[in-house]
Amino acid sequence: MSDVLTLEDLRITYHTASGGIPAVRGVNLNVKKGEVVGLAGESGCGKSTIAGAVLRLLPAKTKIEGTLLLEGEDVLSMKPGRLRAVRWTGASIVFQGAMHALNPVKRVGDQVAEAITVHNQAGEKEARVRVGALLEQVGLPPRRMSDFPHELSGGQKQRVMIAMALACSPSLIIADEPTTALDVMVQAQVLKLMKELQRDLGLSMIFITHDLSVLVETSDRLAIMYAGKIVEEGPANTVFHDPKHPYTEALAASFPEIGDTRFRGNPTGLGGDPPDPADVPSGCSFHPRCPKAFEDCSSIEPELYFAGEGRRAACLLVSGAKAGVTEATT
Amino acid sequence: MSTETDVNLPQPPSPGDGPVIEVDDLHVTFAGRVGVFEGLRGKKATQSRAVDGVSFQLRRGEVLALAGESGCGKTTTARAIMGLQPPNAGVISFKGKPLPRNLKPYRRKVQMVFQDPTGSLNPRQTIYEIIAEALRIHGIDRGSEGETEERLVAKALSRAGLRPPERFFLRYPHELSGGQRQRVVIAGALVLEPEVIVADEPVSNLDASVRGEILQLLMKLRAELGLTIIIVTHDLGLAWTVADRVAIMYLGRIVEIGPAEDVLLNPFHPYTKALLDVVPEAGGLERPILAGEPPDPTRIPPGCRFHPRCPVVASGKAAELGIEARCKGEDLALEMLAHEHEAACYQASLEDTRPAPTS
Numbered sequence: 001m002s003d004v005l006t007l008e009d010l011r012i013t014y015h016t017a018s019g020g021i022p023a024v025r026g027v028n029l030n031v032k033k034g035e036v037v038g039l040a041g042e043s044g045c046g047k048s049t050i051a052g053a054v055l056r057l058l059p060a061k062t063k064i065e066g067t068l069l070l071e072g073e074d075v076l077s078m079k080p081g082r083l084r085a086v087r088w089t090g091a092s093i094v095f096q097g098a099m100h101a102l103n104p105v106k107r108v109g110d111q112v113a114e115a116i117t118v119h120n121q122a123g124e125k126e127a128r129v130r131v132g133a134l135l136e137q138v139g140l141p142p143r144r145m146s147d148f149p150h151e152l153s154g155g156q157k158q159r160v161m162i163a164m165a166l167a168c169s170p171s172l173i174i175a176d177e178p179t180t181a182l183d184v185m186v187q188a189q190v191l192k193l194m195k196e197l198q199r200d201l202g203l204s205m206i207f208i209t210h211d212l213s214v215l216v217e218t219s220d221r222l223a224i225m226y227a228g229k230i231v232e233e234g235p236a237n238t239v240f241h242d243p244k245h246p247y248t249e250a251l252a253a254s255f256p257e258i259g260d261t262r263f264r265g266n267p268t269g270l271g272g273d274p275p276d277p278a279d280v281p282s283g284c285s286f287h288p289r290c291p292k293a294f295e296d297c298s299s300i301e302p303e304l305y306f307a308g309e310g311r312r313a314a315c316l317l318v319s320g321a322k323a324g325v326t327e328a329t330t
Numbered sequence: 331m332s333t334e335t336d337v338n339l340p341q342p343p344s345p346g347d348g349p350v351i352e353v354d355d356l357h358v359t360f361a362g363r364v365g366v367f368e369g370l371r372g373k374k375a376t377q378s379r380a381v382d383g384v385s386f387q388l389r390r391g392e393v394l395a396l397a398g399e400s401g402c403g404k405t406t407t408a409r410a411i412m413g414l415q416p417p418n419a420g421v422i423s424f425k426g427k428p429l430p431r432n433l434k435p436y437r438r439k440v441q442m443v444f445q446d447p448t449g450s451l452n453p454r455q456t457i458y459e460i461i462a463e464a465l466r467i468h469g470i471d472r473g474s475e476g477e478t479e480e481r482l483v484a485k486a487l488s489r490a491g492l493r494p495p496e497r498f499f500l501r502y503p504h505e506l507s508g509g510q511r512q513r514v515v516i517a518g519a520l521v522l523e524p525e526v527i528v529a530d531e532p533v534s535n536l537d538a539s540v541r542g543e544i545l546q547l548l549m550k551l552r553a554e555l556g557l558t559i560i561i562v563t564h565d566l567g568l569a570w571t572v573a574d575r576v577a578i579m580y581l582g583r584i585v586e587i588g589p590a591e592d593v594l595l596n597p598f599h600p601y602t603k604a605l606l607d608v609v610p611e612a613g614g615l616e617r618p619i620l621a622g623e624p625p626d627p628t629r630i631p632p633g634c635r636f637h638p639r640c641p642v643v644a645s646g647k648a649a650e651l652g653i654e655a656r657c658k659g660e661d662l663a664l665e666m667l668a669h670e671h672e673a674a675c676y677q678a679s680l681e682d683t684r685p686a687p688t689s
């Protein structure tokens with residue numbers, strides 16, 4: 001299987017008046033064809049910054065270093081014209097605030113059609129036919145294409161956004177918190193739709209959210225981010241049910257399963273707050289909040305160590321337990 | 331930050347006392363708007379029945395979760411309890427007495443924690459001013475043990491886990507993290523030494539790892555101060571972790587209420603079952619998901635208000651059982667179907683769908 005997206009040692013630094021703020025600090029990640037990778041972490045961990053970098057949507061002075069290949073093509077060195085072509089045909093994004101991502105004074109069908117005609121995928125007549133088919137695909141009756149956004153509910157708007165993301169048959173779709181603003185029942189409907197589309201069309205996807213329980217339903221592989229780095233990655237189910245990194249463990253425990261008596265009357269959480277990207281702690285960036293931290297954690301910065309079949313975790317505890325194997329496999 | 335990690339298991343509410351708060355047949359209606367021309371043509375404003383006959387009792391020392399989709403009336407019920415939303419009908423009583431016209435003494439005893447901590451703190455006030463304002467409004471210059479205002483503010487902050495409190499006195503909300511801001515909001519509620527806290531989605535705006543800490547704090551306060559807590563939430567996982575009792579609301583009514591274990595593990599009402607089905611968990615998206623949008627409180631269907639979306643009706647099971655006509659035509663009230671466990675469903679009252687008791 002070929003990689004749709006390859007990130008190698010990706011480093012992204014935002015420019016501010018008081019100096020650079022490193023939001024992403026060396027991320028390696030690849031997405032294979034037809035694969036769904038879940039990217040999880042709290043606000044400020046850099047997950048949305050990665051999404052922005054793939055389509056080069058970040059503010060002008062942001063420094064992006066490392067390698068970023070979309071279907072083998074270097075995105076970072078693309079000329080503006082090529083970039084325009086790649087946006088939406090190479091990769092598209094379903095944004096978090098579906099409510100605000102649509103133009104309120106244009107009919108939704110025209111907005112979806114615009115994505116098609118701008119990329120010269122079809123003429124106007126043909127585009128309209130395609131919009132009808134797309135809306136049907138996302139579970140909306142085609143006649144809704146002449147509705148304005150305010151005539152649609154939140155879930156319906158998010159469906160339009162998904163139709164728009166599919167419009168140019170991109171090889172990669174990035175879903176950035178696609179359901180956070182939606183109601184529980186609608187969230188389940190939208191997730192189910194996305195999963196079905198992904199399966200039927202063989203889409204490659206990056207799914208971004210802080211809700212691990214959502215990711216475990218939708219993703220094949222999970223990557224957990226903390227303070228600009230991936231701290232654990234592996235198959236979705238095993239990472240969720242048997243986390244190796246203490247941070248993953250805490251994140252998984254924030255969404256307890258109903259019926260799990262361990263959590264009854266006993267909410268678990270981490271002490272402290274997510275770190276300030278401008279002032280990341282030394283050693284393991286998680287050590288000030290880690291319930292399992294020991295002396296070395298504040299001085300030694302862990303790499304991603306082998307943590308079982310297809311899994312890696314950046315925790316000294318994992319390296320200690322697997323010291324012999326680490327050398328051989330990485 | 332607090333370092334307490336002690337486990338606070340739910341404590342059964344002490345029997346004997348009457349309910350702290352009693353809500354009896356509460357109705358809140360919002361009027362829609364009609365344009366000038368439509369009004370002249372005789373069009374009537376649509377009425378939105380946000381809360382349409384809610385009754386429940388809040389027992390001393392318990393945590394009650396009020397859960398449901400948006401638009402089900404859970405927040406409106408909470409606001410009505412706070413006296414922030416005048417009811418169109420129905421009575422809310424505090425310790426056996428209906429709410430008085432002057433709500434100030436009542437508000438000292440019942441405090442609210444809102445969803446968005448950033449929005450509920452004045453950005454131009456210091457943390458000290460924010461907390462002390464509540465004391466000043468209520469004309470309190472000495473605590474019950476003769477403490478000064480400064481002592482009272484410090485006590486509230488440290489109870490809310492902001493320690494040492496003096497370090498926070500002169501800070502502004504923007505200097506604090508989301509979790510700390512929510513702690514300030516909780517401290518602001520605690521400074522008046524209330525008996526009841528109404529928390530409207532207290533953690534849904536917070537980062538995942540911080541949520542647990544705020545919930546831990548609420549549980550600790552309940553154990554230490556004997557607070558009674560109403561938590562309004564859409565998250566049944568949260569209800570499972572902290573609530574003693576859970577009330578499920580749908581279109582302005584409570585459709586099921588009972589002990590958290592019973593409601594969440596052996597639900598009676600098809601709507602509760604549907605809500606539990608969509609709680610994301612490993613197992614995938616193969617489970618049934620209710621179609622359709624959240625219901626519209628301006629158009630409440632006749633009969634059981636859930637019947638247009640009810641899988642029991644849609645699958646024809648209701649017709650088989652001979653209850654379809656009632657589901658579609660006859661309104662129904664909550665019925666006690668098991669110990670302390672009530673639900674409003676014809677099918678559930680017809681057959682006890684729970685597994686047989688093992689004892």
